[in-house]
Amino acid sequence: MTxxxxxxxxxxxxxxxxxxxxxxxxxxxxxxxAALAFNSTLPGWLVVVPARHVTSYAELSxxxxxxxxxxxxxLSRALEEVTGCVKVYLMQFAExxxxxxxxxxxxxxxxDHPPEAKGPxxxxxxxxxxxxxxxxxxxxxxxxxxxxxxx
Ligand SMILES: [Zn+2]
Numbered sequence: 338m339t340x341x342x343x344x345x346x347x348x349x350x351x352x353x354x355x356x357x358x359x360x361x362x363x364x365x366x367x368x369x370x371a372a373l374a375f376n377s378t379l380p381g382w383l384v385v386v387p388a389r390h391v392t393s394y395a396e397l398s399x400x401x402x403x404x405x406x407x408x409x410x411x412l413s414r415a416l417e418e419v420t421g422c423v424k425v426y427l428m429q430f431a432e433x434x435x436x437x438x439x440x441x442x443x444x445x446x447x448x449d450h451p452p453e454a455k456g457p458x459x460x461x462x463x464x465x466x467x468x469x470x471x472x473x474x475x476x477x478x479x480x481x482x483x484x485x486x487x488x
Contacts, residue, residue, distance in 0.1 A: 341389030348386045348438035360476035363483050368401035369408055371443070373476045373483075378469050379462035380479060381420040383412060383443040391439045392431060405441075412443050415486040419479075420445040426459060 342349035351361045352370065363371040363383065374382040385408065391397055397405075413425040422445030429441045444459055454461050464470060471479075 343390040343438075345435075346390055346438050347436060348440065349390050352386075352388055358473070358477060359480040359484070360473060363480045364408075364412070364487055366404055366408055368398070368404050371408070371412055373471075373480055374442070374463065375476070376463050376465070376467075376470055378464050378471075379444065379459070380471070381416050381422070381445040381483065382462065383416070383483075384440040385409065385412070385443055386438060386440045392437045393439065394429075397439075409441070409443060411487050412483075414488050415483050416443065416445045418486040419482050420447065422446050423448045426456075428457070 342353050344350065344353075351357060351372070354361075357370075360375075361370070361372040363373060365371070365388070368388055369385055370388055371383050371385045374384050385405070387397065387401055391401075394402070409427060416422055416425050424446045426444040426446055427441060428444070429439065431437050431439050444462075446455070446459070450459075
């Protein structure tokens with residue numbers, strides 16, 4: 338583990354793994370890694386995290402900041418192709434207990450998305466109950482499809 342990672346931080350612990358599973362490594366660049374959100378009940382919900390422990394945009398290096406726009410653009414295109422969504426939501430809070438590591442939510446919004454879950458209320462698709470989550474193998478398979486669709 339490098340000095341840039343914080344043990345016990347979810348994103349840092351994944352980053353430190355010798356072999357990161359597909360669901361946690363849809364794609365990575367020099368400074369970022371895209372993962373499928375483990376607790377989403379909406380297929381294709383991605384989080385994009387810096388490869389080092391950062392809790393605010395202001396802490397990002399110039400290089401990391403510059404790289405983010407292109408990566409979000411590529412992921413949005415891939416999500417539209419794979420999920421058929423009509424737009425992609427982008428959100429960043431990093432406020433949940435134990436999840437202060439900066440993470441940008443990249444969320445496909447389908448044409449038939451329920452109106453009561455549009456905008457910030459899309460977070461109703463994140464579930465506390467593990468029984469509601471997609472299985473690891475389902476997430477690995479979807480991650481491979483998104484990766485294959487990346488421009
Ligand atoms: Zn971290």
